[in-house]
Amino acid sequence: MPENLLEVNNLKTYFFTRSGVVKAVDDVSFTMRPGEALGVVGESGSGKSVTALSIIRLVASPPGKIVGGEILFNGENILEKNNDEMTELRGSKISMVFQDPMTSLNPVFTIGYQIAETVKRHRKGISNDQAWQRAVEMLDLVRIPDARRRAKNYPHEFSGGMRQRVMIAIALACNPQLLIADEPTTALDVTIQAQILELMKGLAKEFGTALMLITHDLGVVAGTCEHVIVMYAGHIVESAPVRQIFQTPAHPYTIGLLQSIPRLDEKRGTRLTPIPGQPPDLSREIIGCPYAPRCPRVQPRCRQERPELKPVGRGEQLAACFYPS
Amino acid sequence: MDMRDREIQPASPLIAPDTNLMVPAEPELLVETPGVIPETEGPKERKPVSPLRESLRRLRRDTRAMVSLGVIIFMVLLSLFGPFVYQHLGGIYDSPDNGPIPATVYRTFYHQELSRQDELPSAQYWLGTDDLGRDILARLMQGLLVSISVAVLVEVIDITMGILVGVLAGYFGGWIDQVLARLTDIIFAFPGLLFIILLTGIFGTWADTTLSNVPIVGPNGNARLLLVSAALALVSWPLMARLVRGQTLQIKEQQFIEAARTAGSSNFKIIWRHIIPNLFSIVVVAATLDISNTIIGEASISLLGLGVQQPGSSLGLMISEASNAVDTHPWEVLVPSLTLAILVLAFSFLGDGLRDAFDPRTKD
């Protein structure tokens, strides 16, 4: 058994559109240990969702295509698997929960059916009854009251928060080793977000499932994850244990993000420090550090060379910056 | 009307509009639209691109639509100037029946040269003659003129009434909306073709006698055309109005309408400056596609003997006359049929192209 559950090396996923090649994920590498909770933070267009979809190989193609790198899951390269092997893996070893619970469930099937279907697909020789039993069990686990009766209901009879619980039930039904949650609470209200995060955290621990939580909300990762990756313009700019990301951020972008969001516990009268400008257009060739045009610490070198992700300071903290703080 | 109508306006809101869906939008890339002006860069020399200009640029790249547009322009020019040119290209013909006659006589759509029936194309009759010895090309050009005139007339009424009633019903709701809803219910249940058949059948002879003295539209068996156009417009505008109404409801929900109200704009100004301009694309597409229906409608009515009368010409009438001799002279039925098919297809292709060009989902 390899030490790492997941090892992504130099992943490149490009979108071939009419207006040019969009390098959505460009040379991304990271690892995940079994049972680890990893947060992937970034703004829209930073490549975090595409990274996740690449791991489960669901990037819409065309126009998307994984053009390089390798994704080792339990030591095996996912990118070399054929379609059948891949469908074996999806939903059983690697599962995914998506952003919008309102549209992620099929409206014409009962939720019980949609959970049982996954179980039937991955547990050879299980009977319909047993699969349904498992579905009810899972609904119970995600704390849907009156699970036995509710399993026979259709998705439209559930609220957004409830549907996201169902999605989690589907994802965890086969005890996966890795659960990828792509902005699972963005579409939900804060009080519901708290419920869902709590539930996901608890169940992932209970099942021993590694959790990859993708979000744009730094607060969400602070309370949920052990390790954090910050993405910008298709690159990982910083990677560190959660405490270091927040206490000693090294990359100017991470620092910028932390200073630009208002905090509930801040003192009155503080002023936000915005990041000037816009993220770059990924369909154009970017020379040098993609953050250079917005960076307050930019040096001539940053505009010519692309910095590699390198250890900074102590321990496991990595940053892709020539002049980390 | 056949079921074509409902492609423009689906009977149920649950039917997705029949647009050509391109590749699914990639999840994370949508926010960054190409052409976004980076704040950090200085002003660049580039013309502002209006949404309309962008759509036209997309249309220009659509070969099929552009070929169709070319065909349509050619047919319009042919119907308007074709007869004049054609009649000046032929010389004097010494007719066994009528003596020497110039091309301005024998190349008219109504001149019968009974000694020259059912001929194949020749130097004198470029597309041959029909069973009464009339010049098929001349009749074809006249038929095209009829088709195009009816289409223009019907679309003018269709668009005017459709926008007027549709916008009022969508924007204000109330009784106009109720009346429109009931009207379209009836139109949907009352087959348009039957209505037109009824109207032209019942009032046809009246039109023949009353309107035949009206200049331009009256003579040469065209007296019923106004009636046919009125009937076609009558069944088509409620559908246009319904489409406009639906679109108006959607635009009305957009925040820029609320913003205009906050800016102190009156209802009239909001409708005139914000709603109607934003209806432009959908109305243009619907009208283009509806022209096909109108042309088919007129041809159908003439085909059934209820539209243009002898000695007049219409593509439908030509097909109807020639179809009796389909087994002996297939050429005579093929010429008007194929012309009609090409004309109608051209409008359909152009309409499809326009829809793709205007649909932001196909934006590159």
Place this chain on the structure above:
Amino acid sequence: MIQFLIKRLIGLVFVVIGVTFITFIMGYFAPGDPIRTMLGEHFSPQLYAQLRHAYGLDLPWYEQYWNFLVHLAHFDFGYSFKTQGRPVWDILKDGVPVSMELALWALVIYLLIGVPVGIISALKANTWVDTLNMGIMLVLYAMPIFVFCVLVQVLIVFIDQETGANWPVANWGTPWHYTWTDIQFKLAPVLVFGLAGAAYFARITRTSMLEVMRQDYIRTARAKGLPERLVIYRHALRNALIPLITVTGVTLGFTITGAFLIENIFNIPGIGTITVSSVLDRDYPVIQATAVLLAIGVVLGNLLADIAYTLVDPRIKLE
């Protein structure tokens, strides 16, 4: 459900009243006098007055209309003008089965050819298969149906001449009978009619299928590890077919009208042919009856579609 049915039946009555009113008013204000036309050379004032009374034409228009509605409620369409004294139903009853037969087979072709072609196109979207399919479908769909008829006739003539076959160019066999001769008569019009509609269905199916394939729940189905076959046939198709139900419902009624031109060109003795000849003869009772029949057909088609909807889509509950 009951409430929904009541609502729709009220709507049906409303539409029938609207349709009959339009046809009635048009007939009432039409120039010319049907009785005078009917009598022709044999005109005599007494006979004229007598016939006018017999047809109820001496009453004010609203009483005439009311009488018509009352008779209609008893499924009595009145008597024809042209063939004096012959009940309208007697004239229509031969045409109805013919038109229904034509429409039914056409519908079968819509579904059996249109839907699969649409699905294949959607799954192969933007490949040459799709382009070819949709090109053919667009031509079939946009071309005037009578031009299509004529082209087929020309083709049959050509084949007959070249091979010495004796395939008929027009007419209809015995309704609902399928001997080889019957099939020879029926095949061409049914195919023409069916393919034109199939093209429409193919386009709608393709659009609907593509729309569904973009949905998040399809991605969920894939993320669950379902093989693509199940994703398409279990998760996508069922949702994609929902809009088709409405289209089918609406089409039921419109199919009858589409038959107008086909019947006339192929010389098929259906409702369409009867209607056109009665219009030419200004036989109003027959015209009104066909209009009512068609309207009821359309509304019932829609109603059936609405009911079928609730069976397929759990989101829709009839109030």
Place this chain on the structure above:
Amino acid sequence: MAQQQMATSTATGTTLVEVKGLKVHFPIKGGLFNRTIAQVKAVDGVDLTIRRGETLGLVGESGCGKSTTGRAILQLIKPTAGSVKLNGVELTKLPPAELRKKRAEMQMIFQDPFGSLDPRFTVGQIIAEPLENFKRGNAREIREQVAHLLEVVGLNPYYVNRFPHEFSGGQRQRIGIARALALRPSFIVADEPVSALDVSIQAQVVNLLQDLQAEFGLTYLFVAHNLSVVKHISDRVAVMYLGRIVELAASEKLYELPLHPYTQALLSAIPVPDPEVEARRKRIILEGDVPSPVNPPPGCNFHPRCWKAQQICREVTPLLEEKERDHYVACHFPG
């Protein structure tokens, strides 16, 4: 009591907007004859005063009626009942023409940076529209004002002839702000102005709004679901739940000492970007979902999710009362 308290603060002359008993009910039609079979009680009795020059934050979860309240104050939605006074003028009873004139004093900034700008207008036309409506100068003067407004919101006036789709979300939001400022209003309702923007852009817009307030002496009603942002920008914050205000206090105070159980749960649910803080915090996880505003629970409408609920909460609707100085709460058992 509370009503009187509020009334006295009006008397001091610092009140710009005064809202009393505001209700917005939307009918649901259905049944055999399309009668109104139910009401969505989107806003169900809201009292508010907004002081001149302050920012009043209005927070709540989706469907709580906060946006509807903002729109009803501006008379973009006709209130079902209640009164709205701007500068002492009753707005709900103004005839349409008078109301249009009044719009120069009250403006709105919208949530959707894509939908709030007419795609067929150029930036110049968008910003000029209010100026033209109120005849603020001839064509040349309006052009100059537009250019100035663009500079004020940090956009290059060079782009005046561009169309909205050529700008990014943040830039579009600036265009919307320029339009709202054009008539020099005293009162602006900002409806989720940053929630559609990326986090790094949000701060730019928040700072801009603050700068403009200082420069032009604006009064904001800042409607948002993000409590961190609301707290940052607001002087006072009102918390809404199911069409009613449950708590209103100075923003520091509300955060430090929330009195209503819902506010307490809401605050504890908001993640703080600091793992140390997160590790120490105790979360109140609310059970269940927000009930439907068609059939709100009787009494205090929060009682089905409240851990403090007693019999009285199920029967008697608590009024918004001043429990501490300038701290209003609608709860039978606050604290």
